[in-house]
Amino acid sequence: MTVKSNHVTIKGIKDGLVFLLDDQCEFSELLNELRYKLEHSHQNILTGPIMHVDVKLGMRNISEEQKTLILDTLKQKGNLLIRSVETQGCVPEDEAGSSLHTLCGLVRSGQVLRHEGNLLFLGDVNPGGQIICSGDVIVVGALRGMAHAGADGNEFAIIAASYMAPTQLRIAEIISRPPDEWENRESSMEFAFLRGGTMQIDKINNVGKVRPDFNVFKGV
Amino acid sequence: MGEAIVVTSGKGGVGKTTTSANIGTALALLGKKVCLVDTDIGLRNLDVVMGLENRIIYDICDVAEGRCRLNQALVKDKRFDELYMLPAAQTKDKNAISPEQVRDIVLELKKEYEYVIIDCPAGIEQGFKNAIAGADRAIVVTTPEHASVRDADRIIGLLEGSHVESPKLVVNRIRPNMVKSGDMLDIEDVIQVLNIDLIGIVPDDEHVIKAANNGEPTVMNPDSGAAIAYRNIARRILGDTVPLMPLNQKKGAFTRFKKFLGIGG
Numbered sequence: 497m498t499v500k501s502n503h504v505t506i507k508g509i510k511d512g513l514v515f516l517l518d519d520q521c522e523f524s525e526l527l528n529e530l531r532y533k534l535e536h537s538h539q540n541i542l543t544g545p546i547m548h549v550d551v552k553l554g555m556r557n558i559s560e561e562q563k564t565l566i567l568d569t570l571k572q573k574g575n576l577l578i579r580s581v582e583t584q585g586c587v588p589e590d591e592a593g594s595s596l597h598t599l600c601g602l603v604r605s606g607q608v609l610r611h612e613g614n615l616l617f618l619g620d621v622n623p624g625g626q627i628i629c630s631g632d633v634i635v636v637g638a639l640r641g642m643a644h645a646g647a648d649g650n651e652f653a654i655i656a657a658s659y660m661a662p663t664q665l666r667i668a669e670i671i672s673r674p675p676d677e678w679e680n681r682e683s684s685m686e687f688a689f690l691r692g693g694t695m696q697i698d699k700i701n702n703v704g705k706v707r708p709d710f711n712v713f714k715g716v
Numbered sequence: 717m718g719e720a721i722v723v724t725s726g727k728g729g730v731g732k733t734t735t736s737a738n739i740g741t742a743l744a745l746l747g748k749k750v751c752l753v754d755t756d757i758g759l760r761n762l763d764v765v766m767g768l769e770n771r772i773i774y775d776i777c778d779v780a781e782g783r784c785r786l787n788q789a790l791v792k793d794k795r796f797d798e799l800y801m802l803p804a805a806q807t808k809d810k811n812a813i814s815p816e817q818v819r820d821i822v823l824e825l826k827k828e829y830e831y832v833i834i835d836c837p838a839g840i841e842q843g844f845k846n847a848i849a850g851a852d853r854a855i856v857v858t859t860p861e862h863a864s865v866r867d868a869d870r871i872i873g874l875l876e877g878s879h880v881e882s883p884k885l886v887v888n889r890i891r892p893n894m895v896k897s898g899d900m901l902d903i904e905d906v907i908q909v910l911n912i913d914l915i916g917i918v919p920d921d922e923h924v925i926k927a928a929n930n931g932e933p934t935v936m937n938p939d940s941g942a943a944i945a946y947r948n949i950a951r952r953i954l955g956d957t958v959p960l961m962p963l964n965q966k967k968g969a970f971t972r973f974k975k976f977l978g979i980g981g
Contacts, residue, residue, distance in 0.1 A: 602911055604873035605866050622869050622909055623862075640909070 503529045512548030512579065515570075519554030523562055530569050549576045553583040555709050596634070603627060603641060623663055632656070642666070645688075654707060656687035656700055670695055718749075720822045720832040721953070722851035722880065726867030728838030730859045731888040734924060734934070735946070736835035737765045739855070741933040742950035743831050744799035751790065751829040752801040753822065755847040756837035757812055760804035766793065767931020768801055777805040780817040786824055795936070800829070810842040815849035822850025831953070840874060848875065854883035855915060860890055860901035869910055884915035886949065891920045916949035917960060918942050 503518035503526050517526055549570060558566075563581060570576050598616045603609050605624030609617070614631035625641035627633050632654050633645045639657035644666040646653025651668040665672045665688050672688070672695035685700040689707075704711045723736045733756075740752045754762035757777065763769045774789035779802070786802075793799035802825070805812065825832045836847035848854065854875050858868040868885075875883045887903055894900035907914055921942035927934040935946045941961075948958045 604876075605869035607873050620909075620911070624866050624869065638908075 504533045506533065509550075512550065513576075515549060515551045517551065517553050517556070517566075519556035523556075523558070527565055527569060530566065534569065534573055544575060546575050546577055548579045550579055551581045553581065556583060558583065596632075605641075621662075629653075651690050652707065654687050654689045654703065656685065656703070658685050660686040660688070660697065665695060667695060718826040718828075718830045718832055719853065720826055720834060720851045721853045721855055722834040722836050722848050723855045723857060724836035724844065724847060724871055724875075725857040725864070726838065726840065726871040727858075727864045730857050730864050731918075731924075732838070732857050733761045733765055733835050734928060735855070735857050735886060735888065735918075736833050737762060737928075737933045738935040738943075738946035739950055739953070740831070740833040741766075741793075741796070741799065742935045742947045743833075743953065744793070744796040745935065745947070746950055746954065747798070748954075749798040749828070749830045750800070751825050751832050752799075753825070753832060753834045754802065754804040755813075755818060755834055755843060757804045757843065757846075758806065758809045759837065760806050762801065762835050763791070763803045764931065765928045766801055766933065768793065768803075769931075772803045775803045775805040776818075776821065777808055777812050779821055780813050786821065810837065810846065813846055815845050818846045819850040826850075840870065844871075844874070848878055848880055851880050854880045855886055856883045856910075856912070857886045857888050858906065858910070859888050860895070860903070860906055862901070865901065865906055865909055872910060872912060883912055885910060885912050886915055887917045889920040890917055914960075915952050916945055918945040918949075919961075 503521050505516040507514040507516060515530075517530070551566065551570070566581070567578055570578055596614045596616045597611065598618065599609070599611070600618035602619050603621040603625035605622055608626045608628060611627070611629045613629070615627065615629045615633050617627060617633065617635045618637060620637040621627055621635060621639050621641040621643065623640045626644070627635070627642070628644045628647050630646065630648045631650065633643045633656070635643065635657040637657070638659035639655075639662050641662065642664045643655045643657075643662060645655045646668045649668050653667055655665055655667065662674055665674065667688065667690050670690055670693060686697055687700050687703050688695055688697050690696070691706075698706075723732050723739070725732050736752060740750050743750045752762060752766070753776070754760050755776070756762070763772055768791050771791045774784040776789065778784045779786050779789045790800045790802055793801065802821070822832055822834065832850075834847050834851055837843035856868050856871055856875070858864045872883055885907070887906055890903070891900055895902055903914070903917055919941045921934070921940050923937060923940040924934045924942050927937065927940075934940050935943045937943050945961055948961060951958050
């Protein structure tokens with residue numbers, strides 16, 4: 497078997513080893529590579545004294561069955577003591593994984609655009625208009641009306657807009673009214689999110705800090 | 717077959733009736749055969765602005781209910797032979813008439829007249845539905861205020877959901893010096909929000925109030941800035957390309973001198 501891409505990285509830390517497992521590839525591929533690594537790696541690390549092992553799965557969500565498979569593979573080496581298996585997958589697969597639906601138009605005063613899932617809206621939302629969405633709301637245009645993301649209670653939902661001048665923002669159960677100084681802000685694209693139950697606004701290039709599942713280059 | 721244009725705004729008091737009266741008169745001035753229709757039943761004003769109140773015998777409800785023929789209810793203007801008005805009833809309310817009845821009346825008028833201008837009541841209820849029932853096109857009137865723009869936006873949304881063709885915008889009652897000082901919404905701001913074609917801007921003009929009180933449409937007075945604006949709108953309705961009126965027309969000698977020196981303007 498030849499290993500083309502590096503899906504498994506083994507790092508040494510002060511008191512043990514960290515197995516960083518890629519979260520993009522197929523699970524079977526990952527498992528094969530893990531086996532291969534364990535069998536062909538530096539003998540002195542994997543056959544020495546007892547080692548504590550942390551397994552990091554990144555954004556991958558795994559089933560119990562898959563978890564057992566990984567653990568069994570690691571247990572083949574008698575000296576590896578598994579201390580933890582971590583996944584950052586904070587957003588359930590069915591929500592984060594669902595695609596972005598694209599709509600365009602102009603939401604005028606009195607009009608309500610409802611959508612199940614994540615919405616990419618090309619156009620403006622005027623004062624008095626509403627977008628209500630169970631997932632994320634991304635407005636490419638001016639958001640001057642009201643946007644409600646994560647309407648079913650998803651607190652990880654975000655609202656982004658090219659021009660963020662809303663009358664009100666809502667994420668899950670949290671309602672926020674923009675402070676008056678918003679009016680004169682620079683016109684770079686911004687997004688709103690919840691941190692500790694309060695609404696925050698940040699530039700769009702920081703969205704990856706809040707939603708690691710969006711990142712192109714996932715940390716391995 | 718003529719064309720029916722509804723003049724609407726959502727919010728009250730922005731100048732629907734004044735705009736209807738002046739656009740209608742301006743079209744008559746340009747030699748068109750025009751009929752104005754007041755659909756503001758219970759709060760009729762168009763007859764007052766036109767100065768025709770004392771000539772009313774029958775009204776739109778009488779026509780709808782068959783108490784008179786359409787021609788009997790039409791009031792001929794005192795200035796133009798080709799300008800008529802169908803008044804609203806003052807003693808009833810909006811529910812006295814149905815959208816189908818208005819549509820039939822407007823259809824009948826379109827056979828006879830080149831332009832049927834329908835004055836719409838404020839609001840989005842029955843009166844609005846009546847007014848747009850027979851219309852082919854719409855003119856949305858707004859003033860440069862947030863409340864008015866908000867309501868215009870709502871109305872445009874409703875019009876887009878109806879059979880009426882893409883509405884055109886009139887921004888009424890602009891005060892150039894307030895726009896300049898930033899105290900009034902810019903026309904650009906209004907258009908950016910409403911996102912429809914502009915058909916005219918009308919400056920705030922005291923003469924409009926005076927003329928309305930005298931029962932004479934402003935458009936008759938060529939010295940008024942608003943009159944020129946309404947005439948331009950009428951020409952644009954006919955399909956002419958007329959550039960937008962510059963807002964700061966009246967410049968004193970001193971301003972011109974400063975401009976000449978290049979230190980202001």
